[in-house]
Amino acid sequence: MAAPGEEEDVVARYRSPLVSRYASAEMGYNFSERKKFGTWRRLWLYLAQAEKSLGLPITDEQIQEMEANLDNIDFKMAAEEEKKLRHDVMAHVHTFAHCCPKAAAIIHLGATSCYVGDNTDLIVLRDGLNLLLPKLARVISRLADFAEKYADMPTLGFTHYQPAQLTTVGKRCCLWIQDLCMDLQSLERARDDLRFRGVKGTTGTQASFLQLFEGDHSKVEELDRLVTAKAGFKRAYMVTGQTYSRKVDIGVLSVLASLGASVHKICTDIRLLANLKEIEEPFEKDQIGSSAMPYKRNPMRSERCCSLARHLMTLVMDPLQTASVQWFERTLDDSANRRVCLAEAFLTADIILSTLQNISEGLVVYPKVIERRIQQELPFMATENIIMAMVKAGGNRQDCHEKIRVLSQQAAAVVKQEGGDNDLIVRVRADPYFSPIHKQLESLLDPSSFTGRAPQQVAKFLKEEVRPALIPYQSKMGGKIDLAL
Secondary structure, eight states: OOOTTTHHHHHHSOOOHIIIIISOHHHHHHTSHHHHHHHHHHHHHHHHHHHHHTTOSOOHHHHHHHHHTTTOOOHHHHHHHHHHHSOHHHHHHHHHHHHOTTTGGGTTTTOOHHHHHHHHHHHHHHHHHHHHHHHHHHHHHHHHHHHHHTTTOEEEEEETTEEEEEEEHHHHHHHHHHHHHHHHHHHHHHHHHOOBOOSOOSSSSOHHHHHHTTTOHHHHHHHHHHHHHHTTOSOBOSOOSSSOOTHHHHHHHHHHHHHHHHHHHHHHHHHHHHHHTSEEOOOOTTOOSOSSOTTOOOOHHHHHHHHHHHHHHHTTHHHHHHHHTOOTTOOGGGHHHHHHHHHHHHHHHHHHHHHHHHHHHSOEEOHHHHHHHHHHHHHHHTHHHHHHHHHHTTOOHHHHHHHHHHHHHHHHHHHHHHOOOOOHHHHHHHOGGGGGGGGGHHHHTOGGGGSTTHHHHHHHHIIIIIHHHHGGGGGGOOSOOOOOO
16 A cells, blocks of 8 residues: 555556556565565675685674664665666665674675675575465366366367367366476476576686685685575576576576466366356456446456466567577676566466466356257267167168268258257157167267266376375465455
Protein backbone atom coordinates (compact mmCIF):
# COMPACT_ATOMS: atom_id res chain seq x y z
CA MET A 1 0.00 0.00 0.00
CA ALA A 2 1.16 3.53 -0.72
CA ALA A 3 2.12 5.65 2.27
CA PRO A 4 0.16 8.87 2.93
CA GLY A 5 1.10 11.41 0.29
CA GLU A 6 2.52 8.75 -2.03
CA GLU A 7 -0.73 7.49 -3.54
CA GLU A 8 -0.78 10.02 -6.36
CA ASP A 9 2.85 9.21 -7.23
CA VAL A 10 2.01 5.51 -7.38
CA VAL A 11 -0.92 5.88 -9.78
CA ALA A 12 0.83 8.52 -11.89
CA ARG A 13 3.83 6.35 -12.75
CA TYR A 14 4.03 3.13 -14.72
CA ARG A 15 4.44 0.00 -12.62
CA SER A 16 5.02 -3.40 -14.14
CA PRO A 17 1.85 -5.49 -13.79
CA LEU A 18 4.12 -8.46 -13.18
CA VAL A 19 4.57 -7.09 -9.66
CA SER A 20 1.66 -4.70 -9.11
CA ARG A 21 -1.01 -7.09 -10.44
CA TYR A 22 0.14 -10.68 -10.56
CA ALA A 23 3.33 -12.00 -8.93
CA SER A 24 3.54 -13.48 -5.44
CA ALA A 25 4.98 -11.46 -2.59
CA GLU A 26 7.86 -13.89 -2.11
CA MET A 27 8.97 -13.73 -5.75
CA GLY A 28 8.55 -9.97 -5.77
CA TYR A 29 10.80 -9.77 -2.71
CA ASN A 30 13.39 -12.04 -4.32
CA PHE A 31 14.01 -9.39 -6.98
CA SER A 32 13.56 -6.41 -4.68
CA GLU A 33 16.07 -3.71 -3.88
CA ARG A 34 16.08 -4.77 -0.24
CA LYS A 35 16.98 -8.36 -1.09
CA LYS A 36 19.62 -7.24 -3.59
CA PHE A 37 21.42 -4.71 -1.44
CA GLY A 38 21.00 -6.71 1.74
CA THR A 39 22.74 -9.56 -0.07
CA TRP A 40 25.52 -7.22 -1.16
CA ARG A 41 26.18 -6.39 2.49
CA ARG A 42 26.20 -10.04 3.47
CA LEU A 43 28.69 -10.76 0.71
CA TRP A 44 30.94 -7.98 2.02
CA LEU A 45 30.63 -9.54 5.47
CA TYR A 46 31.49 -13.03 4.17
CA LEU A 47 34.54 -11.62 2.42
CA ALA A 48 35.75 -9.78 5.51
CA GLN A 49 35.19 -12.82 7.74
CA ALA A 50 37.09 -15.08 5.38
CA GLU A 51 39.92 -12.59 4.92
CA LYS A 52 40.22 -12.22 8.70
CA SER A 53 40.32 -15.99 9.22
CA LEU A 54 43.19 -16.21 6.74
CA GLY A 55 45.28 -13.62 8.54
CA LEU A 56 44.43 -10.18 7.16
CA PRO A 57 44.36 -7.41 9.79
CA ILE A 58 40.61 -7.21 10.29
CA THR A 59 39.27 -6.89 13.83
CA ASP A 60 36.34 -8.53 15.59
CA GLU A 61 34.96 -5.06 16.20
CA GLN A 62 34.87 -4.33 12.47
CA ILE A 63 33.10 -7.64 11.79
CA GLN A 64 30.56 -7.00 14.54
CA GLU A 65 29.85 -3.53 13.20
CA MET A 66 29.14 -4.95 9.74
CA GLU A 67 26.92 -7.67 11.21
CA ALA A 68 24.90 -5.09 13.14
CA ASN A 69 24.13 -3.06 10.01
CA LEU A 70 23.33 -5.68 7.38
CA ASP A 71 19.73 -4.48 7.00
CA ASN A 72 20.26 -0.89 8.13
CA ILE A 73 20.22 0.46 4.60
CA ASP A 74 19.70 4.15 3.91
CA PHE A 75 18.23 3.86 0.42
CA LYS A 76 17.87 7.63 0.06
CA MET A 77 21.56 8.15 0.77
CA ALA A 78 22.49 5.35 -1.63
CA ALA A 79 20.42 6.94 -4.40
CA GLU A 80 22.07 10.30 -3.81
CA GLU A 81 25.53 8.70 -3.86
CA GLU A 82 24.76 6.85 -7.09
CA LYS A 83 23.51 10.03 -8.72
CA LYS A 84 26.80 11.68 -7.81
CA LEU A 85 29.19 8.77 -8.50
CA ARG A 86 27.31 7.14 -11.42
CA HIS A 87 28.28 3.78 -9.91
CA ASP A 88 25.78 1.68 -7.99
CA VAL A 89 28.29 -0.55 -6.19
CA MET A 90 30.47 2.30 -4.94
CA ALA A 91 27.35 4.18 -3.89
CA HIS A 92 26.45 1.29 -1.60
CA VAL A 93 30.04 0.86 -0.41
CA HIS A 94 29.91 4.48 0.78
CA THR A 95 26.43 4.01 2.28
CA PHE A 96 27.49 0.88 4.17
CA ALA A 97 30.71 2.59 5.32
CA HIS A 98 28.68 5.54 6.61
CA CYS A 99 26.95 3.32 9.20
CA CYS A 100 30.09 1.21 9.75
CA PRO A 101 32.82 3.82 10.26
CA LYS A 102 35.17 1.37 12.00
CA ALA A 103 34.83 -1.18 9.18
CA ALA A 104 34.87 1.38 6.36
CA ALA A 105 38.48 0.71 5.44
CA ILE A 106 38.01 -3.03 4.83
CA ILE A 107 34.61 -3.12 3.13
CA HIS A 108 34.97 -4.51 -0.42
CA LEU A 109 38.66 -5.24 0.21
CA GLY A 110 40.26 -6.75 -2.90
CA ALA A 111 36.92 -7.12 -4.66
CA THR A 112 35.48 -5.83 -7.90
CA SER A 113 31.87 -4.76 -8.54
CA CYS A 114 30.98 -8.17 -9.93
CA TYR A 115 31.90 -9.74 -6.61
CA VAL A 116 28.64 -8.39 -5.20
CA GLY A 117 26.74 -7.98 -8.47
CA ASP A 118 27.23 -11.38 -10.07
CA ASN A 119 27.29 -13.37 -6.84
CA THR A 120 24.03 -11.75 -5.78
CA ASP A 121 22.50 -12.61 -9.16
CA LEU A 122 23.48 -16.25 -8.68
CA ILE A 123 21.96 -16.28 -5.18
CA VAL A 124 18.77 -14.70 -6.53
CA LEU A 125 18.59 -17.22 -9.40
CA ARG A 126 19.05 -20.09 -6.96
CA ASP A 127 16.45 -18.72 -4.56
CA GLY A 128 14.07 -18.04 -7.45
CA LEU A 129 14.32 -21.63 -8.64
CA ASN A 130 13.72 -22.80 -5.08
CA LEU A 131 10.54 -20.73 -5.02
CA LEU A 132 9.31 -22.07 -8.36
CA LEU A 133 9.97 -25.75 -7.71
CA PRO A 134 7.36 -26.34 -4.98
CA LYS A 135 4.84 -24.26 -6.96
CA LEU A 136 5.37 -26.50 -9.97
CA ALA A 137 5.17 -29.59 -7.76
CA ARG A 138 1.82 -28.39 -6.41
CA VAL A 139 0.44 -28.00 -9.93
CA ILE A 140 1.60 -31.52 -10.81
CA SER A 141 0.07 -32.89 -7.61
CA ARG A 142 -3.31 -31.27 -8.30
CA LEU A 143 -3.35 -32.52 -11.88
CA ALA A 144 -2.31 -36.00 -10.71
CA ASP A 145 -5.33 -36.11 -8.41
CA PHE A 146 -7.51 -35.03 -11.32
CA ALA A 147 -5.99 -37.66 -13.64
CA GLU A 148 -6.52 -40.37 -11.05
CA LYS A 149 -10.16 -39.38 -10.52
CA TYR A 150 -10.94 -39.46 -14.25
CA ALA A 151 -8.56 -42.24 -15.28
CA ASP A 152 -11.45 -44.42 -16.55
CA MET A 153 -13.72 -41.78 -18.09
CA PRO A 154 -13.74 -42.22 -21.90
CA THR A 155 -13.47 -39.10 -24.01
CA LEU A 156 -13.05 -38.42 -27.70
CA GLY A 157 -9.43 -38.10 -28.72
CA PHE A 158 -8.32 -35.58 -31.31
CA THR A 159 -5.51 -35.62 -33.84
CA HIS A 160 -5.21 -32.57 -36.12
CA TYR A 161 -8.16 -31.38 -33.97
CA GLN A 162 -10.27 -33.92 -35.82
CA PRO A 163 -12.09 -36.77 -34.05
CA ALA A 164 -9.79 -39.75 -33.43
CA GLN A 165 -9.81 -42.90 -31.29
CA LEU A 166 -11.06 -42.60 -27.73
CA THR A 167 -8.78 -41.89 -24.80
CA THR A 168 -9.74 -41.03 -21.22
CA VAL A 169 -9.97 -37.68 -19.46
CA GLY A 170 -7.30 -38.83 -17.03
CA LYS A 171 -4.95 -40.07 -19.74
CA ARG A 172 -5.12 -36.74 -21.57
CA CYS A 173 -4.29 -35.00 -18.30
CA CYS A 174 -1.24 -37.27 -17.97
CA LEU A 175 0.09 -35.81 -21.20
CA TRP A 176 0.09 -32.44 -19.45
CA ILE A 177 1.63 -33.89 -16.31
CA GLN A 178 4.44 -35.58 -18.24
CA ASP A 179 5.52 -32.26 -19.75
CA LEU A 180 5.45 -30.60 -16.33
CA CYS A 181 7.45 -33.44 -14.78
CA MET A 182 10.11 -32.86 -17.43
CA ASP A 183 10.08 -29.19 -16.44
CA LEU A 184 10.39 -30.13 -12.76
CA GLN A 185 13.45 -32.22 -13.54
CA SER A 186 14.93 -29.43 -15.67
CA LEU A 187 14.39 -26.80 -12.97
CA GLU A 188 16.02 -29.06 -10.38
CA ARG A 189 18.97 -29.64 -12.69
CA ALA A 190 19.31 -25.92 -13.42
CA ARG A 191 19.34 -25.14 -9.70
CA ASP A 192 21.80 -27.91 -8.85
CA ASP A 193 24.12 -26.92 -11.71
CA LEU A 194 24.39 -23.32 -10.51
CA ARG A 195 27.77 -22.45 -9.06
CA PHE A 196 29.06 -19.37 -7.26
CA ARG A 197 31.26 -16.81 -9.00
CA GLY A 198 33.26 -16.48 -5.82
CA VAL A 199 36.23 -14.12 -5.40
CA LYS A 200 37.90 -13.77 -8.77
CA GLY A 201 38.96 -10.13 -9.11
CA THR A 202 38.63 -7.69 -11.97
CA THR A 203 39.39 -10.01 -14.90
CA GLY A 204 38.99 -13.34 -13.16
CA THR A 205 42.70 -13.85 -12.35
CA GLN A 206 42.40 -13.21 -8.58
CA ALA A 207 45.45 -10.91 -8.89
CA SER A 208 44.23 -8.46 -6.22
CA PHE A 209 43.75 -11.26 -3.69
CA LEU A 210 47.10 -12.79 -4.52
CA GLN A 211 48.64 -9.41 -3.73
CA LEU A 212 46.69 -9.14 -0.47
CA PHE A 213 48.02 -12.53 0.63
CA GLU A 214 51.55 -11.77 -0.56
CA GLY A 215 51.66 -14.41 -3.26
CA ASP A 216 50.16 -17.26 -1.18
CA HIS A 217 48.09 -19.17 -3.76
CA SER A 218 46.72 -21.59 -1.20
CA LYS A 219 45.19 -18.77 0.84
CA VAL A 220 43.54 -17.28 -2.26
CA GLU A 221 42.03 -20.65 -3.09
CA GLU A 222 40.88 -21.08 0.50
CA LEU A 223 39.35 -17.58 0.46
CA ASP A 224 37.33 -18.55 -2.61
CA ARG A 225 36.22 -21.77 -0.95
CA LEU A 226 35.24 -20.11 2.35
CA VAL A 227 33.17 -17.35 0.75
CA THR A 228 31.46 -19.83 -1.56
CA ALA A 229 30.47 -22.00 1.41
CA LYS A 230 29.22 -19.00 3.43
CA ALA A 231 26.92 -18.11 0.52
CA GLY A 232 25.42 -21.60 0.56
CA PHE A 233 27.03 -22.98 -2.60
CA LYS A 234 28.94 -26.22 -2.86
CA ARG A 235 31.06 -25.14 -5.80
CA ALA A 236 32.34 -22.03 -7.54
CA TYR A 237 33.15 -21.66 -11.22
CA MET A 238 36.85 -22.42 -11.57
CA VAL A 239 37.36 -19.84 -14.30
CA THR A 240 35.54 -16.57 -14.97
CA GLY A 241 36.23 -13.30 -16.67
CA GLN A 242 35.08 -10.29 -14.73
CA THR A 243 31.65 -11.94 -14.74
CA TYR A 244 30.45 -15.50 -14.64
CA SER A 245 29.73 -16.80 -18.14
CA ARG A 246 26.46 -15.38 -19.43
CA LYS A 247 25.69 -18.82 -20.80
CA VAL A 248 24.57 -19.59 -17.25
CA ASP A 249 21.69 -17.15 -17.77
CA ILE A 250 20.86 -18.89 -21.05
CA GLY A 251 20.60 -22.21 -19.24
CA VAL A 252 18.26 -20.88 -16.57
CA LEU A 253 15.98 -18.90 -18.88
CA SER A 254 15.84 -21.78 -21.38
CA VAL A 255 14.36 -23.96 -18.66
CA LEU A 256 11.81 -21.29 -17.78
CA ALA A 257 10.95 -20.80 -21.46
CA SER A 258 10.37 -24.55 -21.75
CA LEU A 259 8.04 -24.36 -18.76
CA GLY A 260 6.21 -21.56 -20.55
CA ALA A 261 5.72 -23.80 -23.58
CA SER A 262 4.27 -26.56 -21.39
CA VAL A 263 1.84 -24.22 -19.67
CA HIS A 264 0.77 -22.67 -22.98
CA LYS A 265 -0.04 -26.12 -24.42
CA ILE A 266 -1.99 -27.18 -21.33
CA CYS A 267 -4.03 -23.99 -21.15
CA THR A 268 -4.70 -24.04 -24.90
CA ASP A 269 -6.12 -27.54 -24.50
CA ILE A 270 -8.31 -26.31 -21.65
CA ARG A 271 -9.53 -23.37 -23.74
CA LEU A 272 -10.46 -25.73 -26.59
CA LEU A 273 -12.23 -28.10 -24.18
CA ALA A 274 -14.13 -25.14 -22.73
CA ASN A 275 -15.36 -24.32 -26.22
CA LEU A 276 -16.55 -27.92 -26.53
CA LYS A 277 -18.22 -27.54 -23.10
CA GLU A 278 -16.49 -30.71 -21.88
CA ILE A 279 -14.16 -29.19 -19.27
CA GLU A 280 -14.03 -25.68 -17.83
CA GLU A 281 -11.70 -23.80 -15.54
CA PRO A 282 -13.22 -22.55 -12.26
CA PHE A 283 -15.70 -19.71 -12.58
CA GLU A 284 -16.50 -17.61 -9.52
CA LYS A 285 -20.07 -16.96 -8.37
CA ASP A 286 -19.92 -13.23 -9.12
CA GLN A 287 -17.44 -13.42 -12.01
CA ILE A 288 -18.41 -11.57 -15.19
CA GLY A 289 -17.40 -13.18 -18.46
CA SER A 290 -18.32 -10.31 -20.76
CA SER A 291 -19.50 -6.74 -20.31
CA ALA A 292 -21.86 -7.15 -23.29
CA MET A 293 -22.81 -10.86 -23.22
CA PRO A 294 -24.02 -11.89 -19.74
CA TYR A 295 -24.05 -15.62 -20.56
CA LYS A 296 -20.33 -15.80 -21.36
CA ARG A 297 -17.99 -18.03 -19.31
CA ASN A 298 -14.64 -17.11 -20.80
CA PRO A 299 -11.57 -19.17 -19.80
CA MET A 300 -9.76 -16.01 -18.71
CA ARG A 301 -7.28 -17.74 -16.38
CA SER A 302 -6.12 -20.06 -19.15
CA GLU A 303 -5.98 -17.11 -21.52
CA ARG A 304 -3.83 -15.22 -19.01
CA CYS A 305 -1.47 -18.18 -18.75
CA CYS A 306 -1.12 -18.35 -22.53
CA SER A 307 -0.57 -14.62 -22.77
CA LEU A 308 2.16 -14.57 -20.13
CA ALA A 309 3.70 -17.84 -21.32
CA ARG A 310 4.31 -16.25 -24.71
CA HIS A 311 6.20 -13.44 -22.97
CA LEU A 312 8.20 -15.95 -20.93
CA MET A 313 9.19 -17.92 -24.01
CA THR A 314 10.53 -14.82 -25.76
CA LEU A 315 12.73 -13.72 -22.86
CA VAL A 316 15.36 -16.38 -23.52
CA MET A 317 16.41 -14.38 -26.58
CA ASP A 318 17.90 -11.72 -24.28
CA PRO A 319 20.58 -13.88 -22.63
CA LEU A 320 21.27 -15.63 -25.93
CA GLN A 321 22.15 -12.31 -27.53
CA THR A 322 23.89 -10.99 -24.44
CA ALA A 323 26.20 -14.02 -24.19
CA SER A 324 27.05 -13.77 -27.87
CA VAL A 325 28.25 -10.16 -27.67
CA GLN A 326 30.32 -10.24 -24.49
CA TRP A 327 33.80 -9.07 -25.54
CA PHE A 328 36.79 -10.78 -23.97
CA GLU A 329 36.57 -10.61 -20.15
CA ARG A 330 33.31 -8.57 -20.12
CA THR A 331 31.43 -5.62 -21.52
CA LEU A 332 28.80 -3.64 -19.65
CA ASP A 333 26.11 -3.91 -22.31
CA ASP A 334 24.83 -6.95 -20.43
CA SER A 335 23.84 -5.04 -17.30
CA ALA A 336 20.69 -3.11 -18.18
CA ASN A 337 19.35 -6.03 -20.23
CA ARG A 338 19.83 -8.51 -17.40
CA ARG A 339 18.12 -6.22 -14.88
CA VAL A 340 14.98 -6.65 -16.97
CA CYS A 341 14.99 -10.16 -18.43
CA LEU A 342 16.11 -12.18 -15.39
CA ALA A 343 13.54 -10.66 -13.07
CA GLU A 344 10.74 -10.76 -15.63
CA ALA A 345 11.37 -14.41 -16.45
CA PHE A 346 11.03 -15.50 -12.82
CA LEU A 347 8.12 -13.19 -12.06
CA THR A 348 6.27 -14.44 -15.14
CA ALA A 349 6.96 -18.10 -14.36
CA ASP A 350 5.73 -17.50 -10.81
CA ILE A 351 2.49 -15.96 -12.07
CA ILE A 352 1.63 -18.70 -14.54
CA LEU A 353 2.30 -21.44 -11.99
CA SER A 354 0.07 -19.77 -9.39
CA THR A 355 -2.65 -19.32 -11.99
CA LEU A 356 -2.33 -22.88 -13.28
CA GLN A 357 -2.57 -24.19 -9.73
CA ASN A 358 -5.81 -22.29 -9.30
CA ILE A 359 -7.11 -23.74 -12.56
CA SER A 360 -6.09 -27.30 -11.73
CA GLU A 361 -7.76 -27.13 -8.31
CA GLY A 362 -11.12 -26.20 -9.80
CA LEU A 363 -11.43 -27.95 -13.16
CA VAL A 364 -15.08 -28.79 -13.89
CA VAL A 365 -15.91 -31.87 -16.00
CA TYR A 366 -19.23 -32.32 -17.83
CA PRO A 367 -19.65 -36.10 -18.33
CA LYS A 368 -22.94 -35.86 -20.25
CA VAL A 369 -21.43 -33.53 -22.85
CA ILE A 370 -18.42 -35.81 -23.19
CA GLU A 371 -20.69 -38.83 -23.56
CA ARG A 372 -22.81 -37.12 -26.19
CA ARG A 373 -19.76 -36.23 -28.26
CA ILE A 374 -18.55 -39.82 -28.05
CA GLN A 375 -21.91 -41.05 -29.29
CA GLN A 376 -21.65 -38.71 -32.26
CA GLU A 377 -18.43 -40.39 -33.41
CA LEU A 378 -18.37 -43.85 -31.83
CA PRO A 379 -20.59 -45.56 -34.43
CA PHE A 380 -18.00 -44.87 -37.12
CA MET A 381 -15.20 -46.10 -34.87
CA ALA A 382 -17.14 -49.27 -34.12
CA THR A 383 -17.43 -50.33 -37.76
CA GLU A 384 -14.29 -52.50 -37.60
CA ASN A 385 -15.64 -54.24 -34.49
CA ILE A 386 -18.97 -54.81 -36.25
CA ILE A 387 -17.23 -56.34 -39.26
CA MET A 388 -15.20 -58.68 -37.05
CA ALA A 389 -18.30 -59.76 -35.15
CA MET A 390 -20.12 -60.50 -38.41
CA VAL A 391 -17.23 -62.62 -39.69
CA LYS A 392 -17.24 -64.59 -36.45
CA ALA A 393 -20.97 -65.14 -36.94
CA GLY A 394 -20.30 -66.65 -40.39
CA GLY A 395 -20.51 -63.58 -42.61
CA ASN A 396 -18.24 -62.62 -45.53
CA ARG A 397 -15.76 -59.88 -44.64
CA GLN A 398 -15.93 -58.11 -48.03
CA ASP A 399 -19.74 -58.17 -48.19
CA CYS A 400 -19.96 -56.82 -44.66
CA HIS A 401 -17.42 -54.08 -45.42
CA GLU A 402 -19.48 -52.88 -48.38
CA LYS A 403 -22.70 -52.92 -46.37
CA ILE A 404 -21.10 -50.88 -43.59
CA ARG A 405 -19.53 -48.48 -46.09
CA VAL A 406 -22.87 -47.65 -47.67
CA LEU A 407 -24.65 -47.24 -44.34
CA SER A 408 -21.80 -45.07 -43.00
CA GLN A 409 -22.02 -42.72 -45.97
CA GLN A 410 -25.75 -42.39 -45.47
CA ALA A 411 -25.31 -41.63 -41.74
CA ALA A 412 -22.56 -39.11 -42.50
CA ALA A 413 -24.88 -37.32 -44.92
CA VAL A 414 -27.49 -36.98 -42.19
CA VAL A 415 -24.89 -35.44 -39.84
CA LYS A 416 -23.24 -33.10 -42.34
CA GLN A 417 -26.05 -32.15 -44.70
CA GLU A 418 -29.09 -32.28 -42.44
CA GLY A 419 -27.48 -31.44 -39.08
CA GLY A 420 -28.94 -34.58 -37.55
CA ASP A 421 -27.49 -37.10 -35.12
CA ASN A 422 -25.32 -40.00 -36.22
CA ASP A 423 -27.88 -42.76 -36.95
CA LEU A 424 -25.51 -45.45 -38.23
CA ILE A 425 -26.39 -47.91 -35.47
CA VAL A 426 -30.11 -47.35 -36.09
CA ARG A 427 -29.47 -48.27 -39.74
CA VAL A 428 -27.47 -51.35 -38.73
CA ARG A 429 -30.29 -52.50 -36.45
CA ALA A 430 -32.82 -51.98 -39.27
CA ASP A 431 -30.80 -54.01 -41.80
CA PRO A 432 -31.65 -57.76 -41.71
CA TYR A 433 -28.13 -58.53 -42.97
CA PHE A 434 -26.76 -57.67 -39.51
CA SER A 435 -29.39 -59.64 -37.56
CA PRO A 436 -26.80 -62.23 -36.37
CA ILE A 437 -25.10 -59.55 -34.22
CA HIS A 438 -27.99 -57.27 -33.26
CA LYS A 439 -27.83 -58.51 -29.65
CA GLN A 440 -24.10 -57.77 -29.52
CA LEU A 441 -24.33 -54.15 -30.66
CA GLU A 442 -24.58 -52.69 -27.15
CA SER A 443 -21.40 -54.41 -26.00
CA LEU A 444 -19.66 -53.59 -29.28
CA LEU A 445 -20.42 -49.91 -28.63
CA ASP A 446 -19.23 -49.78 -25.01
CA PRO A 447 -16.90 -46.71 -24.96
CA SER A 448 -14.60 -48.29 -22.37
CA SER A 449 -13.70 -51.00 -24.86
CA PHE A 450 -12.20 -48.34 -27.13
CA THR A 451 -9.82 -46.73 -24.64
CA GLY A 452 -7.16 -49.43 -24.79
CA ARG A 453 -4.80 -49.41 -21.82
CA ALA A 454 -5.40 -45.74 -20.98
CA PRO A 455 -6.64 -46.40 -17.40
CA GLN A 456 -3.75 -48.77 -16.71
CA GLN A 457 -1.26 -46.30 -18.17
CA VAL A 458 -2.57 -43.57 -15.88
CA ALA A 459 -2.23 -45.74 -12.77
CA LYS A 460 1.27 -46.92 -13.64
CA PHE A 461 2.49 -43.46 -14.64
CA LEU A 462 1.22 -41.80 -11.48
CA LYS A 463 2.55 -44.53 -9.21
CA GLU A 464 5.99 -45.05 -10.73
CA GLU A 465 6.95 -41.61 -12.09
CA VAL A 466 4.79 -38.77 -10.80
CA ARG A 467 4.26 -39.49 -7.10
CA PRO A 468 7.96 -40.34 -6.47
CA ALA A 469 9.04 -37.08 -8.17
CA LEU A 470 6.86 -35.13 -5.72
CA ILE A 471 8.25 -36.68 -2.52
CA PRO A 472 10.83 -33.90 -1.90
CA TYR A 473 8.01 -31.34 -1.93
CA GLN A 474 5.43 -33.07 0.29
CA SER A 475 5.89 -30.59 3.12
CA LYS A 476 5.22 -27.66 0.75
CA MET A 477 2.03 -28.81 -0.95
CA GLY A 478 -0.09 -26.29 0.96
CA GLY A 479 -3.78 -25.55 0.54
CA LYS A 480 -5.79 -24.20 -2.34
CA ILE A 481 -4.70 -20.96 -3.93
CA ASP A 482 -7.07 -18.02 -4.22
CA LEU A 483 -6.24 -15.55 -6.97
CA ALA A 484 -6.91 -11.89 -6.26
CA LEU A 485 -7.49 -11.27 -9.97
